Amino acid sequence: MVFLTRHLLYRRFYQPHHDRSWKKEMQNRLTWHFYGRRRNCYALQKDAIRRSLRFATVVRSSRRRHVNYIFSDRIAAGCAQHGVQYSSFMRSLYENNIAIDKKVLSSLAVYEPRTFQSLCEFVKKQHTEKVYAGLAASVEPTPSGIVTREMVDKVYKS
Structure with missing residues (x-):
């Protein structure tokens, strides 16, 4: 947008409340997605805008929580297809420093099933290695009365 004079620049940005066309234009921008008279009638736009902005502020935290639940459900469904529990899947990714957030994991589970399957196979492999390591440590005989540096x-x- 080009301003030919300093007066027009000042009038546009520093005194918008004196310019009625600026106010109407702003209200039209905020109501472009409404239907019917609330979109076109200036008098009805004011209340609709006030209500929509208040609703957006109040619902913001619950919307984030709801979206997080959706991500978790999608990941859990993908894990269930491959025989992995959700909690062990997330824990294994965290322990192996695989930093993929829930949004990306849920999109992988829905739109890239082979990639998600490879992640599940990785988690299964890590789980079996931990089980074998735990069994080997419990089966390994320990000498009585001798403590070595390797044992410490x-x-x-761990």
């Missing part, structure tokens, strides 16, 4: 390191690293 094994305790402090």
Whole structure:
């Protein structure tokens, strides 16, 4: 937008309440998605705008929570298809420093099933390695009365 004089610039941005056309234009911008007379009638636009802005402010936190539930449900459904629990899937991704947020994971589960399947296979592999490591540690005989450096390191690293 080009302003030919300083007066027009000042009038446009610093005194909008004196310019009635600016106010009407702003209200038209805020009501472009409404239907019927609320969209076109200036007198009805004011109340509709006030209500919609108040609703958007009040509902903002619950909308975020609802979207987060949708993401979690989609990921859980994808995990169930591949025989992995949601909680162990998320924990395994976190422990292996795979930083993919829920939004991306849910879109992978819905639109990229092979990629999500590879993530599930990775989680299964990590789980079986942990189980085998746990069984090997429990089956391994420990000498009585002898403490080695490897035994101490094994305790402090895990």
